[in-house]
Amino acid sequence: MSELISEQILARLKKEAGETGRPEQRLATLERLVEACNAVADGSALSLMQKGNPAAEAHFRRRWVSIVPPRIEDYVIARRALDLLARAQN
Structure with missing residues (x-):
């Protein structure tokens, strides 16, 4: 099986x-x-958006979400918010 360009x-x-x-x-x-990128591609980013970046949630409801810088930034913002929340609760 050939290696994907992204893997290369x-x-x-x-x-x-x-x-x-x-x-x-x-x-x-x-x-x-x-x-x-994997979370955006496999759809698991939607639940992260719902919890950590609700303002961006609409971008992740489509069947196919493009892996583009704005969506990666949305993911990073959500991940950071949830990480900060988790640290504050500990």
Whole structure:
């Protein structure tokens, strides 16, 4: 089975991140980006929006949500809000 272009790009980015300064931080950023893209692609981001970024929820109700910077930003805002809420409750 052939590797997807996105997998090739990610592999290249991870390789480059490992060869530059602060590889741990760069790799962690890439992992967060992959998490966000996967959540948008598989539809699981909708429940996150409902809890952490209701203003953006409408963008995630469609059957297909494009993986574009504004949707990734919506995901990041929701994830940050829920993480802050969880920390405040502990």
